[in-house]
Amino acid sequence: xxxxVGVISGDGIGPEVVxxxxxxxxxxxxxxxxxFQYTEILMxxxxxxxxxxxxxxxxxxxxxxxxxxxxxxIGGNTATSPWYKLAPELRPEAGLLKLRKxxxxxxxxxxxxxxxxxxxxxPLRADIIGDGFDMMIMxxxxxxxxxGERHTEEVNGVMTATDTLTxxxxxxxxxAKRGFEIAxxxxxxxxxxxxxxxxxxxxxxxxxxxxxxxDYPDVSFEHMLVDNCAMQLVKDPKQFxxxxxxxxxxxxxxxxxxxxxxxxxxxxxxxLNDTKFGLYEPSGGSAPDIAGLGIANPIATILSAAMMLRYxxxxxxxxxxxxxxxxxxxxxxxxxxxxxxxxxxxxEGITKVxxxxxxxxxxxxx
Amino acid sequence: xxxxVGVISGDGIGPEVVxxxxxxxxxxxxxxxxxFQYTEILMxxxxxxxxxxxxxxxxxxxxxxxxxxxxxxIGGNTATSPWYKLAPELRPEAGLLKLRKxxxxxxxxxxxxxxxxxxxxxPLRADIIGDGFDMMIMxxxxxxxxxGERHTEEVNGVMTATDTLTxxxxxxxxxAKRGFEIAxxxxxxxxxxxxxxxxxxxxxxxxxxxxxxxDYPDVSFEHMLVDNCAMQLVKDPKQFxxxxxxxxxxxxxxxxxxxxxxxxxxxxxxxLNDTKFGLYEPSGGSAPDIAGLGIANPIATILSAAMMLRYxxxxxxxxxxxxxxxxxxxxxxxxxxxxxxxxxxxxEGITKVxxxxxxxxxxxxx
Ligand SMILES: CC(C)[C@H](C(=O)O)[C@@H](O)C(=O)O
Ligand SMILES: CC(C)[C@H](C(=O)O)[C@@H](O)C(=O)O
Numbered sequence: 048x049x050x051x052v053g054v055i056s057g058d059g060i061g062p063e064v065v066x067x068x069x070x071x072x073x074x075x076x077x078x079x080x081x082x083f084q085y086t087e088i089l090m091x092x093x094x095x096x097x098x099x100x101x102x103x104x105x106x107x108x109x110x111x112x113x114x115x116x117x118x119x120x121i122g123g124n125t126a127t128s129p130w131y132k133l134a135p136e137l138r139p140e141a142g143l144l145k146l147r148k149x150x151x152x153x154x155x156x157x158x159x160x161x162x163x164x165x166x167x168x169x170p171l172r173a174d175i176i177g178d179g180f181d182m183m184i185m186x187x188x189x190x191x192x193x194x195g196e197r198h199t200e201e202v203n204g205v206m207t208a209t210d211t212l213t214x215x216x217x218x219x220x221x222x223a224k225r226g227f228e229i230a231x232x233x234x235x236x237x238x239x240x241x242x243x244x245x246x247x248x249x250x251x252x253x254x255x256x257x258x259x260x261x262d263y264p265d266v267s268f269e270h271m272l273v274d275n276c277a278m279q280l281v282k283d284p285k286q287f288x289x290x291x292x293x294x295x296x297x298x299x300x301x302x303x304x305x306x307x308x309x310x311x312x313x314x315x316x317x318x319l320n321d322t323k324f325g326l327y328e329p330s331g332g333s334a335p336d337i338a339g340l341g342i343a344n345p346i347a348t349i350l351s352a353a354m355m356l357r358y359x360x361x362x363x364x365x366x367x368x369x370x371x372x373x374x375x376x377x378x379x380x381x382x383x384x385x386x387x388x389x390x391x392x393x394x395e396g397i398t399k400v401x402x403x404x405x406x407x408x409x410x411x412x413x
Numbered sequence: 414x415x416x417x418v419g420v421i422s423g424d425g426i427g428p429e430v431v432x433x434x435x436x437x438x439x440x441x442x443x444x445x446x447x448x449f450q451y452t453e454i455l456m457x458x459x460x461x462x463x464x465x466x467x468x469x470x471x472x473x474x475x476x477x478x479x480x481x482x483x484x485x486x487i488g489g490n491t492a493t494s495p496w497y498k499l500a501p502e503l504r505p506e507a508g509l510l511k512l513r514k515x516x517x518x519x520x521x522x523x524x525x526x527x528x529x530x531x532x533x534x535x536p537l538r539a540d541i542i543g544d545g546f547d548m549m550i551m552x553x554x555x556x557x558x559x560x561g562e563r564h565t566e567e568v569n570g571v572m573t574a575t576d577t578l579t580x581x582x583x584x585x586x587x588x589a590k591r592g593f594e595i596a597x598x599x600x601x602x603x604x605x606x607x608x609x610x611x612x613x614x615x616x617x618x619x620x621x622x623x624x625x626x627x628d629y630p631d632v633s634f635e636h637m638l639v640d641n642c643a644m645q646l647v648k649d650p651k652q653f654x655x656x657x658x659x660x661x662x663x664x665x666x667x668x669x670x671x672x673x674x675x676x677x678x679x680x681x682x683x684x685l686n687d688t689k690f691g692l693y694e695p696s697g698g699s700a701p702d703i704a705g706l707g708i709a710n711p712i713a714t715i716l717s718a719a720m721m722l723r724y725x726x727x728x729x730x731x732x733x734x735x736x737x738x739x740x741x742x743x744x745x746x747x748x749x750x751x752x753x754x755x756x757x758x759x760x761e762g763i764t765k766v767x768x769x770x771x772x773x774x775x776x777x778x779x
Pocket of ligand 2: 244245274506509510664
């Protein structure tokens with residue numbers, strides 16, 4: 048089959064890691080008889096440099112015309128990059144928020160997974176993390192505080208800034224359904240996270256999630272307050288299967304959970320809407336400090352391509368092939384710098400490789 | 414001197430732990446020649462049971478008439494307690510929020526401290542946490558999302574809930590000043606946490622904190638995004654000295670940081686306004702599962718009493734005496750159940766004690 052993939056290489060290490068993911072996709076194409084056509088789409092800092100804005104209407108149209116979009120990373124160093132002197136709506140991240148909204152990408156899946164080969168990188172004690180940790184954060188991505196009305200004004204000579212957090216029952220219902228559906232394919236447990244002891248939006252969240260839960264009697268289900276959840280992710284992360292939560296809580300908790308695995312360079316994500324379309328990107332950032340050096344870890348982006356095959360193209364066999372190749376390359380001892388053993392840890396049979404080598408070795412194992 | 418202490422014993426383990434803190438305060442009084450007068454103030458579930466509301470006007474007046482308030486804990490099990498069938502503004506927590514606002518307790522100090530005697534309880538690997546971890550979260554406590562206007566309404570037949578997050582420059586300035594002042598007495602570093610790449614309130618936060626920072630040139634100062642901060646607390650917690658942040662971010666991050674220490678039963682907190690008045694309470698909750706068994710850890714409450722002596726009564730020597738006694742009791746091997754060594758950990762010279770014994774042994778060491 049033929050698939051049209053929009054590609055947002057973006058800024059920083061983005062172009063380097065995306066090019067390895069394309070290499071692997073092409074290998075999959077050869078082996079399984081598919082064709083991937085790529086259309087480069089400008090977003091982020093590179094779009095600001097070229098067009099003055101982080102995302103043009105043409106870029107949105109190109110993304111819409113694709114079957115799915117694969118993204119590297121956008122943005123730079125907020126302290127030193129000239130992009131961060133611009134007005135907020137002209138900065139790189141504004142492009143990403145705009146694209147999420149334009150494509151209605153309300154369901155953000157963020158797996159947090161511990162590779163046993165990398166367990167030495169996990170900051171938690173071995174007896175706490177054990178030898179398995181595999182959870183999924185389902186974050187609502189187009190509502191809440193990040194998309195509410197906001198304004199800054201002078202009230203009686205005092206600067207006052209306001210953001211608003213709004214959720215409708217429909218926004219909550221559709222993400223909740225996705226959360227329970229994903230849980231059915233996993234260990235069948237949903238933890239819905241809110242701050243219902245204080246917020247109206249959280250009380251509506253809780254009510255609707257409870258209604259949805261009734262349709263999934265095979266899935267066990269609990270509520271947890273967000274402050275407690277931030278604790279439990281450190282204290283006993285293995286208790287979680289699927290965390291279902293709103294936009295901002297999901298932003299904070301997914302970053303915390305990714306760090307519990309110790310290897311953010313390994314973590315992919317998918318942002319989905321009601322169709323088969325999706326935007327796939329690594330969980331990590333643009334890492335401007337190592338951009339252009341050819342040493343970034345491309346695995347998260349390669350695994351994001353695997354998620355694209357699975358969720359947008361229904362190519363499960365092909366997605367499995369990528370994920371197995373990644374497991375093999377780790378078992379064979381290949382590591383980029385970010386996942387190398389620390390001084391003092393066992394390093395027998397471990398070989399340090401660069402970005403392109405990692406892509407090649409994964410490709411060879413497909 | 415004579416001090417008037419309002420006492421909110423509250424719910425769950427509250428009365429048990431507060432009574433040990435009073436025991437220790439009385440010991441301090443005897444040794445250093447002070448008198449502590451206690452007035453019991455109803456708040457939380459016990460107030461609901463007695464009066465129908467979580468905090469009466471009389472209770473607020475009694476708190477205002479005190480020199481400081483020492484609190485145990487409020488609330489129960491959100492799933493099984495009848496208090497959680499009530500309307501939100503009639504639940505136990507609503508009393509606490511109302512009291513914070515009524516007394517203008519805008520500055521919440523939450524130390525997160527690792528006792529080296531308890532380092533085995535820390536969920537992080539020894540090489541990450543090292544043998545010291547001592548940070549302070551300065552959380553804004555009377556603004557932001559938890560105190561904004563909120564409403565739930567039907568819009569075209571669809572339930573819609575909204576919360577608002579507002580900060581004025583004055584609210585930001587006063588908490589920022591407190592953050593820098595505290596940092597001056599510590600390791601002189603402030604990390605201001607926000608989500609300035611998205612929120613207007615965070616952009617105002619950043620602007621005002623930068624202005625305040627100029628008045629404290631001896632304090633080093635950085636901004637950090639909240640999602641990144643949630644990661645860094647797990648990855649490298651020792652980088653922090655003072656985290657300065659708004660209400661909701663502080664709620665989430667302080668619970669995460671407390672868990673990094675592994676012993677929330679040891680952590681105190683202070684909520685201060687512009688006067689010498691303060692509300693002092695343990696960071697942990699009401700633990701309804703062990704209420705009435707006499708086995709709860711009273712140390713966090715005893716250390717909260719020490720904070721009261723230091724911040725409200727300017728009795729530094731006396732506060733030191735309590736803190737030293739706590740260190741001694743740990744060094745002497747006394748532990749309540751929650752901080753006992755886990756099976757497999759060294760337990761030589763360790764004695765398990767109950768709530769009252771812990772209070773007695775601390776008292777003896779003053
Ligand atoms: C760049 C930023 C707006 C974004 C977000 O907070 O949603 C990022 O942190 C993420 O988690 O994808
Ligand atoms: C009980 C609740 C309203 C409160 C808060 O979130 O402020 C608690 O979690 C805390 O952190 O003191």
